[in-house]
Amino acid sequence: VCFTLGGSDCSISFVSHVLGKICVHGRQKEMLSVLVPRLAELTRSDCIWQRMCWRLLECVPQRWMEAVLLGFVQTAPGADVLSRLLGNLVVKNKKAQFVLTQKVLLLQYSHKTAVLQNLLGYLSLDPLRRPLLVKVLQELLETWGSSSAVRHSPPEQQQYISKAILICLSHLKESEIESCRQELLTSMMEGVKCHLDSNLPRIRHLGMVVAESISLKINTDGPVLKFQYEEDDEARELKSLLVQTTPCCAVPSLPDEEENEKAAVLPLVSDGDKKSPRAAPVLPAEESDTDLDSDDDLVPYDMSEDKELRTKAPLYLRDCIEVLTGCENVDKWEATVKALESLIRKNPAATREVSVELAKVLLHLEEKTCVEGFVELRQRAQVALLTTDPIPVAQYLTSQFYSLNYSLRQRVDILDVLVLAAQELSHPKFHGKTKHSVAPKPGIQLLPGSDSSKDWRRIVDERIKSKTRRIATGQAQVELPSGPNEFNSVAGHFFFPLIQHFDRPLTTFDLLGEDHFVLGRLVHTLAVLMYLAVNTVAVTAMGKALLEFVWTLRFHTDCYVRQGLLSCISSMLLSVPAERLLEDMTEELLETQSWLGDVVEKDPDGDCRRLALQSLLLMENLKKKLQSVPS
Amino acid sequence: MALPPPDPQFVLRGTSAAVHTLHFSCGGQEPDVPLLFSGSENGLIHIWNLKTRRVDTALDGHGRNSVYCVETMGSKDRLLSQGRDQRICLWDLAEGRMSVMDSVFTENVGFCRCSLLKVAQGRWLMAMASKALEEVQVLELPSKMSVCTLKPGVGAKLGMPMCLKLWQLSCGSQPLLLAGYEDGSVVLWNLSMGKALSQLICHQEPVMSLDFDLEKTKGISGSSEKVLSIWSLDEQQNLQVYKTHKLVNAGISDITIRPDKKILATAGWDHRIRIFGWKKMKPLAVLDYHTATVHCVSFSDHKQPSERLLAAGSKDHRISIWSIYTQT
Numbered sequence: 001v002c003f004t005l006g007g008s009d010c011s012i013s014f015v016s017h018v019l020g021k022i023c024v025h026g027r028q029k030e031m032l033s034v035l036v037p038r039l040a041e042l043t044r045s046d047c048i049w050q051r052m053c054w055r056l057l058e059c060v061p062q063r064w065m066e067a068v069l070l071g072f073v074q075t076a077p078g079a080d081v082l083s084r085l086l087g088n089l090v091v092k093n094k095k096a097q098f099v100l101t102q103k104v105l106l107l108q109y110s111h112k113t114a115v116l117q118n119l120l121g122y123l124s125l126d127p128l129r130r131p132l133l134v135k136v137l138q139e140l141l142e143t144w145g146s147s148s149a150v151r152h153s154p155p156e157q158q159q160y161i162s163k164a165i166l167i168c169l170s171h172l173k174e175s176e177i178e179s180c181r182q183e184l185l186t187s188m189m190e191g192v193k194c195h196l197d198s199n200l201p202r203i204r205h206l207g208m209v210v211a212e213s214i215s216l217k218i219n220t221d222g223p224v225l226k227f228q229y230e231e232d233d234e235a236r237e238l239k240s241l242l243v244q245t246t247p248c249c250a251v252p253s254l255p256d257e258e259e260n261e262k263a264a265v266l267p268l269v270s271d272g273d274k275k276s277p278r279a280a281p282v283l284p285a286e287e288s289d290t291d292l293d294s295d296d297d298l299v300p301y302d303m304s305e306d307k308e309l310r311t312k313a314p315l316y317l318r319d320c321i322e323v324l325t326g327c328e329n330v331d332k333w334e335a336t337v338k339a340l341e342s343l344i345r346k347n348p349a350a351t352r353e354v355s356v357e358l359a360k361v362l363l364h365l366e367e368k369t370c371v372e373g374f375v376e377l378r379q380r381a382q383v384a385l386l387t388t389d390p391i392p393v394a395q396y397l398t399s400q401f402y403s404l405n406y407s408l409r410q411r412v413d414i415l416d417v418l419v420l421a422a423q424e425l426s427h428p429k430f431h432g433k434t435k436h437s438v439a440p441k442p443g444i445q446l447l448p449g450s451d452s453s454k455d456w457r458r459i460v461d462e463r464i465k466s467k468t469r470r471i472a473t474g475q476a477q478v479e480l481p482s483g484p485n486e487f488n489s490v491a492g493h494f495f496f497p498l499i500q501h502f503d504r505p506l507t508t509f510d511l512l513g514e515d516h517f518v519l520g521r522l523v524h525t526l527a528v529l530m531y532l533a534v535n536t537v538a539v540t541a542m543g544k545a546l547l548e549f550v551w552t553l554r555f556h557t558d559c560y561v562r563q564g565l566l567s568c569i570s571s572m573l574l575s576v577p578a579e580r581l582l583e584d585m586t587e588e589l590l591e592t593q594s595w596l597g598d599v600v601e602k603d604p605d606g607d608c609r610r611l612a613l614q615s616l617l618l619m620e621n622l623k624k625k626l627q628s629v630p631s
Numbered sequence: 632m633a634l635p636p637p638d639p640q641f642v643l644r645g646t647s648a649a650v651h652t653l654h655f656s657c658g659g660q661e662p663d664v665p666l667l668f669s670g671s672e673n674g675l676i677h678i679w680n681l682k683t684r685r686v687d688t689a690l691d692g693h694g695r696n697s698v699y700c701v702e703t704m705g706s707k708d709r710l711l712s713q714g715r716d717q718r719i720c721l722w723d724l725a726e727g728r729m730s731v732m733d734s735v736f737t738e739n740v741g742f743c744r745c746s747l748l749k750v751a752q753g754r755w756l757m758a759m760a761s762k763a764l765e766e767v768q769v770l771e772l773p774s775k776m777s778v779c780t781l782k783p784g785v786g787a788k789l790g791m792p793m794c795l796k797l798w799q800l801s802c803g804s805q806p807l808l809l810a811g812y813e814d815g816s817v818v819l820w821n822l823s824m825g826k827a828l829s830q831l832i833c834h835q836e837p838v839m840s841l842d843f844d845l846e847k848t849k850g851i852s853g854s855s856e857k858v859l860s861i862w863s864l865d866e867q868q869n870l871q872v873y874k875t876h877k878l879v880n881a882g883i884s885d886i887t888i889r890p891d892k893k894i895l896a897t898a899g900w901d902h903r904i905r906i907f908g909w910k911k912m913k914p915l916a917v918l919d920y921h922t923a924t925v926h927c928v929s930f931s932d933h934k935q936p937s938e939r940l941l942a943a944g945s946k947d948h949r950i951s952i953w954s955i956y957t958q959t
Contacts, residue, residue: 298894298908298956301916302633309880309901 012052013059020064028071036075036085043084054087065095066103073104074111079121091128101136106143109160113241116164124171134176137168138183144210145191151557154604155202159234162210166241169217181218188214199520199560205229209238216242313339317350317358324361330369337365337377344384355389356396363400363410379417386421390490394418398497404506411509411518415525418494426487426532485535492538495529498522499549516558523553523564531571540584543576547588554595559605566611569596573618578626593619636916640940643950645686648673649923650944651699652744655931656707657681657938665933666707667942669950670698676712678724679950681940692720692731700744704755704772711757711772713737713745719759721773735775738762741791747772748797748806756822758795758808767792767810769822779825781808783818787830790814794840794852807868811838811852817862819870831870833860840885844892844909849873853883853897861912876912878905882924889930889939894956896941898925904943906955916955923947 022031042049060068069086076082089096100119104111123133143149144161177184188211195207208227215225229235313335314320320343323329323336344351344358351358362382367374386393400406401414502511502522511519530546533539550565569592573581581589596619599612648671657665665681676690676698693714700713708725719735735757743760750756754771756778761768767781783789790813799806807828808820815834818827834854843850848864859876882900888909889895897905904918904925923946931940941953 298913298915300633300914301636303636303914303917305636305919306879306903306917 012055016056016059017061019056020060020068023067023071024064026067028067029075032071032075036072036081037077039085040077040081050084050087053085054089057086057089058093062095065093066099069096069099070104073100073119073122074115076118079118079125082118082122083125086122088126088128090123090132097132101132102139105136105140105161105164109154109157111160113163113237116160116167117241120164120167120171130176133168133171134180137165137172138180138187140165140168141184141187141191145187145194147190147194147197150191150194150198150203150207151559152604154606155200155206156606158203158206162206162238163241165210166213166238169213170242172217177217184214184218188218199517199558202234205232205235206238209235213239213242311335313343315343317343317347317354321354321358321361324365334369334371337371337374337381340381341377341384344381344388348388351385352389355385355393359385359393359396363397363414379413379420382413382417383420383424386417387424387486390421390425390486391493394490394493395497398494401498402501402504402506402509404508406509408515408518412521415498415518415521418498419525419528422487422491422494422529422532425490426485487532488536491529491533491536491542495526495533495538495542496545498526498529499545502549503552516556516561519553519556520558520560520564523561523568527564527567527571530568530575534575539576540580543572543581544585544588546572547585547592551588551591559603559608562599562603562605562608563611566596566599566608566615569615570611570618573615573622578622581622582626589619636918637953637955639918639920639951640954641684641952642920643667643669643679643684643952644948646671646673646675646677646948646950648675648948649926649946650948650950651697651926652701653927653929653942653944653950654701654703655929655933655940655942656703657931657933657940659707663707665931667931667950667952668701668703668710669944670701670712670714671948672697674698674714674716676701676710681952688729690722690729692722693718699742702745702747704747705749711745711747713759715740715742719745719757733773733775735759735770743792743794746795746797746808748799750799750802750806756797756806758797758810760792760795764791765789765812767795767808767820769797769808779822781810781820781822781825781827783827788814789816789818790837793838796841796843796850798843798845800845809841809843809850811841813837815854817841817850817852817870819864819868828868829864829870831862831872833862833872834858839883842886842888842895844888846892851886851888851895853886855882855900857881859883859886859897859912874912876907884925885927887928887930889941890932891936896928896930896943898928898943900924902945904928904941904951904953906941918943918951918953918955920951921945921947921949 019031019035022028039049039053043053057068057072072085073082076085086096090100091097100123104115104119120133120136123129123136140161144158144165150158192207192211195203195211198204198207208229212225212227219225311329311331311334313332314323320336320340323332327333327336359382362378362385365378371377386397397414397418401411502519505511505513509515509518511522526546526549530539530542533542546568550568553561553565556562556565576585593616596612596616600609600616603609603612646669650669650671652670654668655666656668659665666687667679667681669677669679671677674691674693674695674697676692677686678688678690679685680687690710690712692712693716696714696716698712698714700711702711703709704711704721708723710722710724711719712722713719717737717739719737720731721733721735723730723732737759739760739762741760745757745759748756748758753773755773756769757772758767758769760766761780763782765783769778769781770776771778792810792812794811796809797806798809806822808822809817810820811817811833814832815836815838816830816832817838818831819829820826821828833852834856836855838852838854841850841852849861850863851859851861853859857878857880859878861873861875862870863873864870878899880899880901880903883897884900885898887896892909894915895907895909897907899905902919902921902923902925904920905914906916906918907914921943925943925945927944929942931938931942933939937957939954939957941955942950943953944950
């Protein structure tokens, strides 16, 4: 539709109606992609055209205003164009204000960053509209800082809000920031607390980046908030939003940074100057010595034994225990810690004699000196211990998991060690070959870190892939040397004690209460143990117990826990043989299936929905497989 | 094919505490017995008879506080001992007496050994770390009058004085003091003017011990790091680094040059005693006997070169006596 207005007295309202109707029917793109550039050009210098454009938009009926506005905001090439086209519509028209300041920012989150830039830039370009910008920022911060929002809204929405906040900050002038500095500070503190409380690393990162940016803006002099985190693409993208390309905004931040840098350099320079006198020149000390060499008649003795003094680690495990529990000699302690794992592996018989004692020592071992990789060394020693003497050590560790007065770190360590040991036990050992590249199920790397949910997706995907290709149980494509699955005899010892007491709160440890981080890790651990227990004798019993466990917790509010529960279901479906599933657990399976369907539709977290969907797929495959086998 | 290092000639046991300081007195004529004085961590000073190799007497003058310096003043009847009870005691040991004649209260809680220099018959100068952190005080003994106080300039962060050596080029010339400090520098002080003549940064870590060769005006210092630093004094009384020697293990507690200036010995934290040729710092031997850090080494002052001994005292309560390079 390309129209030209010849006369000066036309009714634009008809055109507005047409425009509105077209947009509401979803044809915004086609219409506006032609209209907006034309209007942009026409309004560039001509005031009359600007007024006409504003009138055009004002006359759009209320019920179609949203569609039109959204279309404009999305297709406008920049904030200044939007400003020319819309004028002060947002101030004059209530519906427009609602759409632009509330709906687009707080209720929707599917728009691209460019849309946000346009919108917020538009708000900032006119003094009449700037108060709206401040108001918008306050509302955004309120949402960002509310703990229920952080817990229940999807990460994509949180990212959207974070972007909006950063763009707002970049547009605000010094004076405006001054006026609302206190509120910014309060909301930042509250928001940071909720974000850091979350179990998902992505939310934590978002919180940290936004908090740092806010702090940078409100504390232009003096120390700013600085978090330690890994800079990934998301963080970099967010940070880039803080700096606007237009010269009128966000300039204060740059000179401040420079000033801070200069201030930091100066003290260093002055220290260097204070450093005392002259490093004296070294005189060459060789052939200039013309004296008679009376040293020649002093014959040196044999000094080949003169080597660097190295403390030797003890050679026996009982000595190691002694050193670790009481020795004052830090060099010896360090040497012992480094040598422990290999000693344990080389002397299985000796290890079995002192296994529980050593497990106790290792669980309570704290870093005495600054040994590199202490945490890893300790964990490897614990894993070695657990694989050498699984049953008593597993009994000890699982009992300690539910005991009083352990720190969260220690409890999580117990879980990590159990998982690593289970993995080692269930995979055949390869003597003489490098271990790192080999795993019977290819491409699976079990990282018992906070990212186990990602791995689970990969694992389940692979398993599904392998299952759908052949009728027989999917095996690795590469034929690898096999050995007995040592996890078979001990799987139950790892698994059941962990499940036993989860609902019994202790004074310092309440899984169902505030220690939901540990609960999340526990659930993920159970999922891994279940997965590794494939083909073991206890797998059916484990499956049943796990299903009951999942059932009681299925409505947990923490999404990390829910992801773990869903991984449990997946691994159970993968590990328990199909016949056993259908014979012993039919009702539970049906209940679970309906729950999974619910999750797929209603759960706010994207990962949860995906995991639920995969479990449903697995169940479908199971049914099909059993139906296809002739009975 | 080099010979394996020699074993100690004998080992003195019986101090039942770590040995911190040693001093020989073997210059006397017959019937005087060659003696070795040792100061231990339990506050006792043992006088060892080197003929019978047993303790003749034990002096208790520092009230169970570690004795970290013993020196004779002229003869074996006059002994000076310095302990962690902040006192320097002057002993009278003639005719079997064991009494403290006099004592100086230093008010210093550090570990810096004092240094003695005989300036005239019956007159001695003693340099010691004094009460204030960076100061060195020089007293005249036996009058205990203060000769001067050596204070580093404001802003020169030298730290505590760690080791001292008083010397004079010849009898009658003005006495000078070499002091090693906590920040790794060695300073040459002029006592009559009370001013520093020269300062040299020899180490990155505190200077643990130093010794000086008057004839060649060359000195050596050891620190808690792996490097020995050899420096020299030129005509303008300026210190300059001559060379450095890298060790296998870090940490030197004590260095001493033999009176004939041919060899020197270092006491190491790695339990070993190292012998070097002084002229060119040629490593000669590594004596590995002790099982804990060696705190002190000392050469004897025997008139007969063939009888010369080296003693080393260690934290393992033993004093090892060696006869090494006695032919030259």
